[in-house]
Amino acid sequence: MESHDEEPKVQQPAADPKVSKPKTGKTVAKHAILMTGATHARELISTTFNIYELLQLLQKGEVQPSDKWKKLLGMNKYIFVPIFNVDGVAYIEEQWVKTHKIAADRKNMDTKVAACSLGQVDMGVDINRNFGVDFGQVDDILQYQDDEWLEKKADKKRGSDPCSTNYPGPAAFSEPETMAYKNFLTSRKDELAFVINMHSNGNAFIYPFNGRQKNDIEERRPGIL
Numbered sequence: 001m002e003s004h005d006e007e008p009k010v011q012q013p014a015a016d017p018k019v020s021k022p023k024t025g026k027t028v029a030k031h032a033i034l035m036t037g038a039t040h041a042r043e044l045i046s047t048t049f050n051i052y053e054l055l056q057l058l059q060k061g062e063v064q065p066s067d068k069w070k071k072l073l074g075m076n077k078y079i080f081v082p083i084f085n086v087d088g089v090a091y092i093e094e095q096w097v098k099t100h101k102i103a104a105d106r107k108n109m110d111t112k113v114a115a116c117s118l119g120q121v122d123m124g125v126d127i128n129r130n131f132g133v134d135f136g137q138v139d140d141i142l143q144y145q146d147d148e149w150l151e152k153k154a155d156k157k158r159g160s161d162p163c164s165t166n167y168p169g170p171a172a173f174s175e176p177e178t179m180a181y182k183n184f185l186t187s188r189k190d191e192l193a194f195v196i197n198m199h200s201n202g203n204a205f206i207y208p209f210n211g212r213q214k215n216d217i218e219e220r221r222p223g224i225l
């Protein structure tokens with residue numbers, strides 16, 4: 001395992017602080033890097049990871065600066081959204097106060113869908129699947145056969161079932177979280193260079209658009225990986 005103190009390799013900043021974005025050709029002051037956590041409410045460590053990275057940038061870039069982290073802080077703009085699924089995480093917090101157990105709540109608190117057998121845990125929309133790319137096409141093929149925890153009743157339901165933990169919602173961007181996020185990304189599209197959505201299951205780095213059984217991103221956008 002890598003040491004937490006190991007510092008990332010960074011390139012020297014360009015002499016001209018303005019950098020151009022290849023896609024749009026527009027010039028922006030700094031590239032922005034966006035990180036989000038807790039898209040799935042129960043993946044609590046993804047929030048911690050956001051805050052850890054934020055503190056690390058401040059500590060090593062500003063408080064007790066090292067050259068590399070100072071450069072990183074100077075070169076880029078960083079945007080953190082530690083809790084994307086705000087009401088889902090709030091529900092987990094409430095349950096923790098009441099029961100001292102972490103609820104397995106994954107979706108948001110949307111109450112438009114019918115009441116489900118397990119109560120709030122299987123109600124709501126999986127906002128990770130509420131985006132426009134490949135909306136509604138993916139989760140009927142999902143099987144969690146090797147994961148005992150995910151083999152709970154709620155997780156074994158098919159994605160099209162509103163009570164499934166993978167339920168993508170009635171339409172793409174039907175949820176306030178994803179619509180707000182879309183508007184935010186659109187407003188920042190000229191400066192955003194990299195976006196990472198932290199989750200805590202899978203031990204994997206997943207490129208978009210992994211919703212397809214065959215990930216054809218390299219064919220659609222040669223060289224993007």
Ligand SMILES: [Zn+2]
Nearest residue numbers: 040043199200
């Ligand atoms: Zn997740």
